[in-house]
Amino acid sequence: MADITVRELATAVGIPVDRLLHQMGEAGLASREADAAVSDEDKAALLAHLRDAHGNAEGEEVPGPKKITLKRKSHSQLKLPSGGTGTRGPRQTRTVNVEVRKKRTYVKRTVVEAEETKREAELLIQALAEEAARKAAEEEARRKAEEEERARQEAEAEAKREAEEARQRAEEEARRKEEEQTRAAAAEIAPKAEQEAKVSAAEEVEETPVKDAGPSPEVREARRREEEKERKRAEQEAKREREAEARVARKTAKGKKGRQSLSVAPGKSGRRGGKRVAAGSDAGRQIQHGFERPTAPMVREVPIPETITVGELAQKMSIKAALLIKEMMKQGVMATINQSLDQETAALLVEELGHKPKLLSESAVEEEVLSSVDTPDGERVARAPVVTIMGHVDHGKTSLLDYIRRTKVASGEAGGITQHIGAYHVETDGGVITFLDTPGHEAFTAMRARGAKLTDIVVLVVSADDGVMPQTAEAIKHARAAEVPIVVAINKMDKPDADPDRVKQELSQHEVISEDWGGDVQFVPVSAKTGMGIEELLEAISLQAELMELTAVEDCQATGVVLESSLDKGRGPVATVLVQNGILKRGDVVLSGKEYGRVRALIDENGKRVDKAGPSIPVVVLGLSGLPNAGEDVMVVKDERKAREVAEYRSSKHRDTRLAQQKAAKMENLFSQMQEDQVNTVNLVVKADVQGSAEALQQALVDLSSDEVRVNIVAGGVGAINESDVNLALASNALLIGFNVRADGAARRAVQESGVDLHYYSVIYDAIDQLKNAISGMLEPEIREEIIGLAQVRDVFKSSKLGAVAGCLIVEGVVKRSNPIRVLRDNVVIYEGELESLRRFKDDVNEVQSGTECGIGVKNYNDVRVGDQIECYERVEIRREL
Template sequence: MLDTPGHEAFTAMRAHGVKITDIVVLVVSAVDGVMPQTLEAMNHAKAADAPIIVAINKIDLPTANTQQIKQQLSNHGLLPEDWGGKTPMVEVSAKKRLNLDKLLEIVSIQAELMELKANPDKPGQGIVIESRLDPKKGIVATIINVTGTIKIGDPFTVGAAHGKVRAMLDDHGQRIEELKPSMPAEILGISGEVPTAGDVLKVAENEKEARHVADKRKLNRREEALSHQKHVTLLSLKSQVDQKLLRNLNVVLKTDVFGSQQAIKDSLEKMSTNEVAIQMLHTGIGNITESDVLLAKASSAVILGFHVDADSKVREAAKAADVEIREYTIIYDLLEDVRAAMSGLLAPEIIETVTGRAEIQQIFDLSSGRVAGSLVREGKLVRNQQIRLMRAGETVGTGKISGLKRFKEDVKEVEKGLECGILLEGFKDFRAGDVVEAITKEERIRRLAAPGA
């Protein structure tokens, strides 16, 4: 059994904890009711597609209200079996040890239905729960063995590290010689990098193979880091769908009040198509937090905020994790941004901004080509910048500034009020009196017109 803390600050621990569990037992206080961390745990379990069994605890207290808890859970998609739903719920008291046998029985039945089995007669394979660098023991990883048997002396790989099992300690700190399926233990003997939670420890045939696999993984991780792989954003959504890299748009939604949250949530869920489905990973009331960023990072989700804010620490965390935060004050803008990104009917809008204008005063034919002797009237011109040529208010051509000269010297840019010679690439039929407009281009999401507009 893997027990994760209930405090909301431990979102990351619950996130990777649920990935390595077969069955989630969600403990809810019959007194306190459904808390924000309860909803987070539910959302992590749903994202991992793990079955949920609810244990309604503290029923021995006089203020316990189990029916209210069931109603709260039903409102969030967990309908009790005795209400016609599919979620087993057991009323228990851990302190008085009431109905714990019933809870264990339901867990056992669920395991039988899922046919959870493991073969102990093959090389072991476990998943890292926690790891640390101990000053005396070296790198220590806490794992749960998933299948097979791990023995003292076994060579292994774990993440981008490798090693040979030097010692194993059970949950009581006692040394053990072998680790069977579903057993937890601390593993000593890891060489290289400290593994991270979620890494797989796999017994190898020999130390040479383990070292080779670890080196290959280390190289792959380095290449992946250099590629600066991005998480999904609204602008990149369509291209990822076209490449069949994405089937769902995962969303974390934060709003200021429940009414707005429900309206936006219902509208987004109705927008799902055969090509892309909206998956609401988490909804909540209040400002965007680091917990939201952690969940979005783990699930490649976009965070949508309505009338809420994110402080500088949260924004820095989102930037470091390549998580996109989009904030809105108008519901229609939020819905249309998502709709445009999902449907792919609208390509990103190309916004052209004029950053400088120069009037051509005189034409010079030099060995390097035709040069437009010009006076910069507005802004500035920069070498290699895109331009359009205007004549009597009409566009007569486009091109690029291939060179800029001040007197006889090549320069990178020319400011307003200065004369210069402009070499243009892509258009040669320019004349005295023409205006060279320097432009920059920016991609922005196009918004569909509101219905009835």
């Protein structure tokens, strides 16, 4: 048996390693480490030492007591009430003495340690004895195996010797018979040969030679019989050899009983891929004994991706799917063969079945591509600042930028408001400045937040005659969250009611303090109409940029951010990209989210084609495979094939995540499905011109949902309305909304044939307001009760036809016969119903005005009393609005 380490011996015995090392040191063995080997001689020496030490410990007397018992008594008194039942005088009590006795036994620590040492020694002795017994058993088994092997070899040698002797005897017998047959044939043929010789000698005398006719028929027949005998003799000899080999095989099988295998030996079958192997050859014997029984279970290394089906996992482990499903049922998981498993669950199942899981990361290609992108750690150069124009709607953001660019951008915006991010760069006296114009409407919150994250400086435009508005405060929060400096532009200073001090006062409440008031924010009064203060604003921006020392790396692979994306007719998917590092050139392979492509063209904000774009320059990129989401990172990669693999992986992961979310059975989803029949649903199909507008419009429409009416976006996208959108709206009974887009010819024909409700919008106000009105019409009207009259009961009369009739005085309003009433007693409603009769003297009337007496009969109620009040009211339906 091979030597084992000290640690393994301690684990087998069940004692700490330090205790075993201490015992080995007491036994006189050299000090060693926990991983040192322990030989059989060391075990024997340790065993002898422990036996001696254990025997001495048993015979020694431990001086002094081994344990001590302490007793303690405590006395106390309890006062209990006496048993008397008297009700007068002080309450009597009695005193009870209570004695508490405690007893505790303490055992001497040396005794406990001696018992533990004794128990450990016994365990170690038992383990060493078992080790010695096992070693002896293994030695005996090895000796028996050697004897069996020696007997098998002797049997094989004896069988081979017998076979060899039998073969030699057979050969000798065959050779003897062959010689006898040869001599007999020669004696039979000799007379005929002499006769033929005489005839041939006589023929030689003739002049014409005669052709040789060959051997005679008798000679040929003799040769044929000889060949037949030789063939039969060879067959008999081969048969004897096969019988001898079979005997050897049976003897070998008895000596090696039970050693069979399930794996095919290298020889395999003798027919496939080669010549047929004879049964008696060496290869035949190798085939006959080529199977051996496996000595250990087969353990496989199973690669597991992030998601795998039950059938695929069973195939990788080479087991049946039913066995894997059975194991999952034992673990409390019900699954089918096509159900997907996550990586952790699959790894646990593989370990339970005795295999080794190997976790694979499907994002390995993505990580490789991301690691291959050069980090911007080269030489840094100065770059232009990125300035975002933010503020409330209609405060003049785009008009201010329009004056700076000397263009007419605002006049081209629908409704005079910006509904997507515009990116421009302009040349100023202080250098190049890149401007991002964000929408101010409340629906475009996400676009403003995205603009604040991409910027270096935020220019907050506030109208001098309007002051701080909700979107102004929201822009301040976005700028603070992005930790970028703010420059305030007080616009519309040309108006007569402009009040810049009011703007400063309101902004100070949001912790935006002007430099004039001791703060750190620059305030610049401007006018986008007259151009007042524009130069001062540009100087303030340049000064702020110089203080920030903005730099970027040009000598690296280009990276940037998608500002906006849209579908352009004739050019396909286009994306507005702001380059942050590196230089983006034509022909570069770019990767952005789930989309990739080779840059076919770069277009600036003026519509001109450019060959490259450096840091802080916005450009429109053509050549992508699809529309990337606004805010996605853009990076240039070297290998287009790997970029395609990463994009496909991200797309499949997004699809799997979306499907998993749809299949998740949450309690709130179940409850909402139960309530769907009671809630009105408005289905919408929304198409917009750009990604940001589509995102903002969909979110704004979904926010109109209430407890009674739910807005459901069936589908949304970017681009013109096509026939598929019309068919989807028809199938889902949805409204079709086009925001700054129109339907193509096929879609218009489909709308006319199907009758789908199609609406076009150019301003987000109109879309939200019209849908709000439509939803308001679906709300249940509110029912209100208005009190129109109050009557005071002065007397009660009995009538044979009507029962109790109340004589009343109308103190407030008017009492109508057709309206419901309530009977109040001490201002508490005691009955609610309707009038049976309303009379003025002897005439029935429909209503009685205030200050007039009348007789009132209450239907199905005869308990009207003097002093009660009869309240008359009416129910009014009020149309609800969102």
